[in-house]
Amino acid sequence: MPIRTPLAAALATSLVLALAAPHAEAQRKRRAPAEPALTACSDFYTFVNKDWLTANTVVSGNGTVSALGTLQQRALLQQRALLDDAVLNPQNDVQKLLGDFWASGIDEAAVERDGAQPIATLLSRIEAIRRSKDIAPSIAALHQVGIPVVFNFTADLDLANLDRYIGYFSQGGLALPDPAYYTREDADTRALLGRYTEYVEKILALTGTPQEQLKDEMAQVLDLETRLARISKPLTSLRDPRENYALMPTEGLGKQFRNLQLDEFLSAQGVTDTNVSMAHADYFTQVDGLVRSLKPAQWKVYLRYQIGNAMAPYLAKDFRDAHFSFHGRVLRGETAPKVRDVQVLDAINRAAGPMLAREYVARYLPATTRSRAESIAGDVRAALVRAVAGNTWMSDAARAEAAAKLEKLSIEIGAPQRDYDFSVQPMGRTSFGSNMLIASTWHRREEMRRIGSGNAQRRWGVQPQQPVLAYDIAHNRLIVSAAALQAPVLDMEQDTPAQYGSFGALVGHELSRAVDMKGQLVDAAGSVRTWWTPTDEAAYSTRAKQLAVQYAGYDYPAANGLKVNGTLTSEGNMADLAALELASAALAGAQPELDAAGRESFFRAWAALWREQLAAETAADAARTRVQAPGQWRANGPLVNLPAFAETFKCKAGTAMVRKPEEQVSIWRQPVDAAAAK
Structure with a gap:
C-alpha cells in the first residue's frame, strides 16, 4: 500500500488552462456526442473526487499529486515545526539536542566556516596508521561512528529465532552501489567508472591530497575497491535472506581473522553475543589477507577517501557539490539537489530519528x-x-x-515500546558535521544494543x-x-x-x-x-x-x-x-x-x-x-x-x-x- 513507505508527492498548485472557444458554426457541424452523466454507479472514484481532481492537476513532465502524498508533506511540516520550536524554546534534553542539530544544519554560513573541520579528528586517526596492525582498529573506529568501511556489520533478525537480533558480517566497503561496476567491460560501465574516478579525485583533494598526487592516490583507491569488488558476491545472490544467514560462534574469530582482529572489532562495537552470522566467510578470509599484503599507505588513502565520501553531504558546499554531482546526478539521475532544510531534515531522521520520534508522538x-x-x-x-x-x-x-x-x-x-538510551554527547549550533557524527555514533551504539537482546519486538x-x-x-x-x-x-x-x-x-x-x-x-x-x-x-x-x-x-x-x-x-x-x-x-x-x-x-x-x-x-x-x-x-x-x-x-x-x-x-x-x- 502506498503509505507503507513515505510518498514524495506534494499537493500541487491547481492550474486552469483557458482554451479559445471554436467558431459557433464549426461547433454546430462538429458537435461531440454528449458524455453520459457521471454517477456513483458509472465511476464512483470520479463521482466522489471530481472537485479534487479538477483542482489538482499535473499537466506535463514527471509528477504526482495524491491525498496520501499530502499526508506525507503534512508530516514533514509537523517535524519542521517541532524542530523550529526546539531551537527557540527546548523543553527537555532531547529537544535541546534536536534544536541544536537543526540550527547547525540550516545555518549555511556556519557550515561553510566549518569546512572540513568535523572530520579532522577522523582523518588524523587514519594518518596515524603506521603498520598493518593499526589498520583493523581504525576500521573498527569508523564503524563506531557510523561509517562502514571494508565490510558491513549490522543488527538484524536471527532467522532461527525471530524474537532476537544477531550481528551480521557481510561484504561491503565500496562507494559504488554494485560490485559489477568495477569489473564489467561494457562501454556504459566504463564511462560510469570514468566519472567515478573524477569524483574520487575531488574527494581526495578536499581531504588533503596534494594536486600532484591525486592521480596516484585515486588509482590506489580504485585498486583496493576493485579488489573488494572481485571477491564480492553479485547483488542478485544477496536477495534471499536465507542465503545470507550462517550462524557461527564469536569465540575464535580473532584467531581465524588475525589481521582484521574481529574479536576486538566486536568489543569496540559493544557486542558481547556468543554468535554472529557470516555467510560469506571467504570474503573475510581474503580481506584479512589484503590487510597483511597491501601497504598501510594504500589503506590510509582508501580509508581517508571513505570518510570524505560518507561525510560529504554534511560538510561545506565544495563537498556537497562534489557528492551530488556524482551520487545525485550520475547515479540517481537527479537534476538538482534538495533544498537545504529538506537535506537537514533527512539527515536528522537518518541519524537521530528515534529522538525526533519521541517528541513527534508526544506532540502530534x-x-x-x-x-x-x-x-x-x-x-x-x-x-x-x-x-x-x-x-x-x-x-x-x-x-x-x-x-x-x-x-x-x-x-x-x-x-x-522503546528501549533507547537517550544520553548523548552535547551538541552545539556551530558545527553541523560534528553534530552528525555525534548523532550517528549514538545511533550506531543503540543499533548494536539490539544484538542478543531477545526483545526484537520492542522496536x-x-x-x-x-x-x-x-x-x-x-x-x-x-x-x-x-x-x-x-x-x-x-x-x-x-x-x-x-x-x-x-x-x-x-x-x-x-x-x-x-x-x-x-x-x-x-x-x-x-x-x-x-x-x-x-x-x-x-x-x-x-x-x-x-x-x-x-x-x-x-x-x-x-x-x-x-x-x-x-x-x-x-x-x-x-x-x-x-x-x-x-x-x-x-x-x-x-x-x-x-x-x-x-x-x-x-x-x-x-x-x-x-x-x-x-x-x-x-x-x-x-x-x-x-x-x-x-x-x-x-x-x-x-x-x-x-x-x-x-x-x-x-x-x-x-x-x-x-x-x-x-x-x-x-x-x-x-x-x-x-x-x-x-
Missing part, C-alpha cells in the same frame, strides 16, 4: 486519537477472526492455524513520524505510526462509518496479510514454514487470477492507452478487496443499525483515500513498474465485487460499478452463490 498523537485507532483496529481484527472461522475455501488445518495466528497477533499504535523498522501502516510478518503484528493517524487516513472530525472506510480499511488491508499467500510462510509460533495445503494455495490463486483479469481490463489513467498490469498489481489488489470486506464487516459489528447515509459515508471515505493525479510520463512508468494499481482502480476495483456497494447506491445490473454475481471475487466475505466459491 492525542490520547483520544490513539484510543480511537486501537478500537477500530481491534474491530477489524475481530472481523477477520470471524471471517476465518466461516471461511469456505480454506482447509480445516489452515483455518485452525490462521485462528491461532490471529489470536496472537498484536496491534501497535503510534510508536514502538520498529520504520519511524513513527513517517506515515506507515504495515503488517510485520516476522513478529505477527500490525504497526500503525503516529503520523498515519490523521486525515485522510484517520480524520477525527469525520463520522464513524467514514473512519472505518478509510483507517479501518487500511487496517484490513494489512491484517489480511497475516493469513494470505505471504502470511502462510510464518506460523502462529513464529516458525518459518508453509502452513497452507496445496488446496488452500490453489483456492487463493484462483481468486487472484480472477481479479488479475478484472484489473487487466482497466485503462491506466494518463498513460496513453496502456492498461493496468493485473498480474503485477495482484497482491495489492487482493489486499484491497480484503480491506473492504473486513472493514465493512467490522463496521456492521460496531453499528448494526447503520443507516443509508452511514453506508454511503463508508464507501466515500474509501474512494477519497486514493485521490491521485499522475503526469503522463509518471503514469507510463508507473504502469510498467508500480505494484499497486492507480488510484482510480484501487477505489473502484474492489467495489464492483461487493453487493453491499450496489445496494447502498442502488446501482443496477449492467452499470460499470456492478459485476455479474458469478464474476464477483470474494476472499473473506461469504460468496453470493456457489459459482464464486469455485
Whole structure:
C-alpha cells in the first residue's frame, strides 16, 4: 500500500488552462456526442473526487499529486515545526539536542566556516596508521561512528529465532552501489567508472591530497575497491535472506581473522553475543589477507577517501557539490539537489530519528486519537477472526492455524515500546558535521544494543513520524505510526462509518496479510514454514487470477492507452478487496443499525483515500513498474465485487460499478452463490 513507505508527492498548485472557444458554426457541424452523466454507479472514484481532481492537476513532465502524498508533506511540516520550536524554546534534553542539530544544519554560513573541520579528528586517526596492525582498529573506529568501511556489520533478525537480533558480517566497503561496476567491460560501465574516478579525485583533494598526487592516490583507491569488488558476491545472490544467514560462534574469530582482529572489532562495537552470522566467510578470509599484503599507505588513502565520501553531504558546499554531482546526478539521475532544510531534515531522521520520534508522538498523537485507532483496529481484527472461522475455501488445518495466528497477533499504535538510551554527547549550533557524527555514533551504539537482546519486538523498522501502516510478518503484528493517524487516513472530525472506510480499511488491508499467500510462510509460533495445503494455495490463486483479469481490463489513467498490469498489481489488489470486506464487516459489528447515509459515508471515505493525479510520463512508468494499481482502480476495483456497494447506491445490473454475481471475487466475505466459491 502506498503509505507503507513515505510518498514524495506534494499537493500541487491547481492550474486552469483557458482554451479559445471554436467558431459557433464549426461547433454546430462538429458537435461531440454528449458524455453520459457521471454517477456513483458509472465511476464512483470520479463521482466522489471530481472537485479534487479538477483542482489538482499535473499537466506535463514527471509528477504526482495524491491525498496520501499530502499526508506525507503534512508530516514533514509537523517535524519542521517541532524542530523550529526546539531551537527557540527546548523543553527537555532531547529537544535541546534536536534544536541544536537543526540550527547547525540550516545555518549555511556556519557550515561553510566549518569546512572540513568535523572530520579532522577522523582523518588524523587514519594518518596515524603506521603498520598493518593499526589498520583493523581504525576500521573498527569508523564503524563506531557510523561509517562502514571494508565490510558491513549490522543488527538484524536471527532467522532461527525471530524474537532476537544477531550481528551480521557481510561484504561491503565500496562507494559504488554494485560490485559489477568495477569489473564489467561494457562501454556504459566504463564511462560510469570514468566519472567515478573524477569524483574520487575531488574527494581526495578536499581531504588533503596534494594536486600532484591525486592521480596516484585515486588509482590506489580504485585498486583496493576493485579488489573488494572481485571477491564480492553479485547483488542478485544477496536477495534471499536465507542465503545470507550462517550462524557461527564469536569465540575464535580473532584467531581465524588475525589481521582484521574481529574479536576486538566486536568489543569496540559493544557486542558481547556468543554468535554472529557470516555467510560469506571467504570474503573475510581474503580481506584479512589484503590487510597483511597491501601497504598501510594504500589503506590510509582508501580509508581517508571513505570518510570524505560518507561525510560529504554534511560538510561545506565544495563537498556537497562534489557528492551530488556524482551520487545525485550520475547515479540517481537527479537534476538538482534538495533544498537545504529538506537535506537537514533527512539527515536528522537518518541519524537521530528515534529522538525526533519521541517528541513527534508526544506532540502530534492525542490520547483520544490513539484510543480511537486501537478500537477500530481491534474491530477489524475481530472481523477477520470471524471471517476465518466461516471461511469456505480454506482447509480445516489452515483455518485452525490462521485462528491461532490471529489470536496472537498484536496491534501497535503510534510508536514502538522503546528501549533507547537517550544520553548523548552535547551538541552545539556551530558545527553541523560534528553534530552528525555525534548523532550517528549514538545511533550506531543503540543499533548494536539490539544484538542478543531477545526483545526484537520492542522496536520498529520504520519511524513513527513517517506515515506507515504495515503488517510485520516476522513478529505477527500490525504497526500503525503516529503520523498515519490523521486525515485522510484517520480524520477525527469525520463520522464513524467514514473512519472505518478509510483507517479501518487500511487496517484490513494489512491484517489480511497475516493469513494470505505471504502470511502462510510464518506460523502462529513464529516458525518459518508453509502452513497452507496445496488446496488452500490453489483456492487463493484462483481468486487472484480472477481479479488479475478484472484489473487487466482497466485503462491506466494518463498513460496513453496502456492498461493496468493485473498480474503485477495482484497482491495489492487482493489486499484491497480484503480491506473492504473486513472493514465493512467490522463496521456492521460496531453499528448494526447503520443507516443509508452511514453506508454511503463508508464507501466515500474509501474512494477519497486514493485521490491521485499522475503526469503522463509518471503514469507510463508507473504502469510498467508500480505494484499497486492507480488510484482510480484501487477505489473502484474492489467495489464492483461487493453487493453491499450496489445496494447502498442502488446501482443496477449492467452499470460499470456492478459485476455479474458469478464474476464477483470474494476472499473473506461469504460468496453470493456457489459459482464464486469455485
